[in-house]
Amino acid sequence: MNHANEAARAAERVARESYGRLVAFLAARTRDVAGAEDALSEAFAAALRMWPSDGVPDNPDAWLLTVARRRQTDSIRRRQTRNAGEEHLTLMADELEAAAAEGDIIPDRRLALMFACAHPAIEKGMRAPLILQTILGMTAEEISAAFLIPPATMGQRLVRAKTRIRDAGIPFGVPEKEQLGERLHAVLDAIYAAYAKGWNEIGDVGVPEIADEAIWLGRLVVSLLPAEPEAKGMLALMLYAEARRNARRDADGAYVPLEQQDITLWDDSQIALAEQLLRQASAGGPTGRYQLEAAIQSAHTARRVTGAGNWDIVVQLYDHLLSLTRSPVVALNRAVAVAEVSGPQAALQAMAPLAADKRMLGYQPYWAARGHLLARTGNRADAAEAFRVAIGLTTDEAVRAYLQRQLSALHDA
Amino acid sequence: MRYMMLIHHDEAALAAAPQKELWADYAAFNEALGKAGLSGGERLQPSSAATTVRQEDGKTDVLDGPYADTKEQFAGYFFVDAPDLDGAIDWAKRCPSSKYGSIEIRPVVAAQGNRN
Numbered sequence: 001m002n003h004a005n006e007a008a009r010a011a012e013r014v015a016r017e018s019y020g021r022l023v024a025f026l027a028a029r030t031r032d033v034a035g036a037e038d039a040l041s042e043a044f045a046a047a048l049r050m051w052p053s054d055g056v057p058d059n060p061d062a063w064l065l066t067v068a069r070r071r072q073t074d075s076i077r078r079r080q081t082r083n084a085g086e087e088h089l090t091l092m093a094d095e096l097e098a099a100a101a102e103g104d105i106i107p108d109r110r111l112a113l114m115f116a117c118a119h120p121a122i123e124k125g126m127r128a129p130l131i132l133q134t135i136l137g138m139t140a141e142e143i144s145a146a147f148l149i150p151p152a153t154m155g156q157r158l159v160r161a162k163t164r165i166r167d168a169g170i171p172f173g174v175p176e177k178e179q180l181g182e183r184l185h186a187v188l189d190a191i192y193a194a195y196a197k198g199w200n201e202i203g204d205v206g207v208p209e210i211a212d213e214a215i216w217l218g219r220l221v222v223s224l225l226p227a228e229p230e231a232k233g234m235l236a237l238m239l240y241a242e243a244r245r246n247a248r249r250d251a252d253g254a255y256v257p258l259e260q261q262d263i264t265l266w267d268d269s270q271i272a273l274a275e276q277l278l279r280q281a282s283a284g285g286p287t288g289r290y291q292l293e294a295a296i297q298s299a300h301t302a303r304r305v306t307g308a309g310n311w312d313i314v315v316q317l318y319d320h321l322l323s324l325t326r327s328p329v330v331a332l333n334r335a336v337a338v339a340e341v342s343g344p345q346a347a348l349q350a351m352a353p354l355a356a357d358k359r360m361l362g363y364q365p366y367w368a369a370r371g372h373l374l375a376r377t378g379n380r381a382d383a384a385e386a387f388r389v390a391i392g393l394t395t396d397e398a399v400r401a402y403l404q405r406q407l408s409a410l411h412d413a
Numbered sequence: 414m415r416y417m418m419l420i421h422h423d424e425a426a427l428a429a430a431p432q433k434e435l436w437a438d439y440a441a442f443n444e445a446l447g448k449a450g451l452s453g454g455e456r457l458q459p460s461s462a463a464t465t466v467r468q469e470d471g472k473t474d475v476l477d478g479p480y481a482d483t484k485e486q487f488a489g490y491f492f493v494d495a496p497d498l499d500g501a502i503d504w505a506k507r508c509p510s511s512k513y514g515s516i517e518i519r520p521v522v523a524a525q526g527n528r529n
Contacts (some may be wrong), residue, residue: 121498169414169520171497 008052013216015047018060020135022068024113025106026095028172033113033134033162039092043067044137061106069096110135111224112172114217117161118186119170126161127190128197133158135220136213146197146210174225184225188234188290191217195238215242222277232281233291239274240297243267255402263304271301292321311340328357329365336369344376364393368403380410415494415521416501422488422514424459430513438509445507446491454491485514492521 019040026036043064057063073093117130129147132138144154164170175183191214198211218235225231247265250256278294296317299310318334331354339347351370360366367390374383387407394400427435443453463479463486479486488510495501498518505516 119498167520168518169416169495169498169501171499175499 011051011056012048014056014060015044015051015064016136018064019044019047019137020110020113021106021108022061022064023134023137024109026092027116027134028109028112029095029098030091031166031169031172032091033116033165034159035092037134037137039096040064040068042071065096069093108224109172110220111174114187114190114221115174115183116165116170116172118183118190119165120183120186121168121170122161122164123157126157127186128194129154129158130161131187131190131217132194132210132213135217138213143210146194180228181230184228184230185289187221188230191221192234192238192290195241199241211238211242214238229281230288230290232277233288233294236274236277236281236294237290237297239270239277240294240301243270243274243301249398253398255396255398257402258300259309266301266304268304271304274298289321289324292317292324296321309340311337315341328354328360329363332360332363332366332369336373339373339376344373348373348377362393364390364399367393371403371406375406375410384410414497414501415492415523416498417519417521418454418491418493418501418505418508419487419517419519420454420489420491420508420510420514421485421517422510423485424488427488427513435509435513442508446493446504451493451504452491454489456489457487459488460486488514 022040023033023036026039027033030036046067047060047064051057051060113134114131117134118127122130129143132143133140140155140158141151143158144151147154149157174180194217195211195214198209198214215235215238218231218238221231222228222235243266244258244261246267247261247263248256256262274294275298278291278298282291282295296314299313299317302310314337315334318330318337322330322334332351335347335350335354338350348370351373354360354366367386371383371386371390374380374386384407387403387410391400391403391407394403446453460479463477465476465478465480467474467476491508493501493504495504501518505511505518508516510516
């Protein structure tokens with residue numbers, strides 16, 4: 001990336017930061033998220049167009065507000081002749097006046113807006129897209145590319161969710177202490193879901209940006225709720241994954257499993273930051289799901305220093321995580337770690353109860369792990385069957401090619 | 414905001430519940446509603462007493478039974494005034510009926526010019 005691009009990206013960052021703060025401020029006052037976005041959309045588009053080349057103004061919020069108010073006054077004037085009483089536009093204009101009057105101490109209500117977007121009364125799959133749109137000003141088109149939903153459908157569902165926030169009376173605010181943990185998890189889950197989209201769709205143009213945005217949102221939540229260890233745990237988890245981004249594919253684009261990754265391609269600065277966050281979060285021992293998952297990643301990266309993975313600790317952390325989540329995916333990952341400590345036979349035994357779980361039968365990593373473990377025990381026929389099922393369930397080309405190599409290696413052995 | 418709380422009971426689960434405790438819980442809940450200045454609701458006869466009427470092309474259909482033959486049946490309602498949905502959810506959690514079925518929370522359409 002050259003300097004001009006970097007400056008443009010920085011300008012875009014400031015524009016998104018300022019935009020999200022103003023949308024959150026307006027939406028929290030009026031409960032009208034769509035109205036707040038409307039009021040600022042033209043000013044935001046102008047900022048995205050002008051700031052990268054003209055430079056960022058001294059007071060970005062004030063710049064956006066001035067442009068937004070000018071556009072608002074124009075449009076009210078225009079509309080009043082045609083269509084008397086565009087209520088929300090007038091309301092937003094008043095709110096913008098009030099915001100401008102508060103000068104550069106506009107309170108940051110982005111956390112409140114995130115809690116509204118991730119409220120349990122909002123459909124789970126729409127929480128991440130809503131946060132990406134309202135806090136970062138991403139368009140339905142940009143979001144739909146990552147979520148593999150047609151842009152028009154994504155647009156409609158976003159509009160419906162915003163109407164629901166207003167009509168159902170979904171609150172804008174940080175929940176009371178007794179509910180904070182559960183509600184914060186919904187916010188973190190939404191951000192992590194956005195990150196996972198950007199992580200999985202590795203080959204698609206434009207999608208990795210979603211991963212960057214998710215990390216940025218993770219930093220935002222940590223800065224706004226510095227006392228919450230799970231927020232730090234989730235940010236650390238994303239950074240550990242991000243640190244390995246360049247090692248996940250070889251020069252030909254082929255999939256490289258974690259154990260075989262070239263550790264010189266891992267990003268040390270991101271790992272260091274993740275370690276620091278995790279240490280702060282788990283001062284009293286890791287407690288939440290994200291801290292435990294980050295701790296597992298931390299144990300994996302220990303290979304950087306010691307040359308060998310810290311599998312004993314990984315298994316212990318998975319034990320803890322499994323008792324917390326009861327998730328079959330966690331049980332599967334635990335079994336894979338067991339193989340490194342006690343051998344493939346023990347791992348297959350640990351995996352046995354999962355065979356009765358219907359969710360696992362259509363889960364590609366289950367069959368791939370089974371194939372690897374069976375191959376290590378020398379049971380080539382069953383291993384080949386498991387690899388074939390895994391190949392049949394794979395949607396990622398690079399992973400499919402990797403599994404096909406594993407399958408043919410069985411025949412050659 | 415004003416919310417209507419629609420109670421849907423699993424009638425079998427309700428019948429199997431310890432009746433004395435159930436109605437004591439309900440009495441306490443109604444008292445709490447009253448103390449909060451909220452109107453008590455009304456309890457309906459079971460769905461076996463329901464009749465459903467529909468008019469189509471000038472013809473009237475009268476059916477014995479409820480609108481939909483589902484496990485949970487509409488059983489009563491109450492109203493609450495709450496600052497937001499979380500306030501209404503708290504009242505739904507307090508209502509003993511939420512243990513024997515579900516409570517649907519519906520915002521009431523405000524009179525014109527009186528939003529919020």
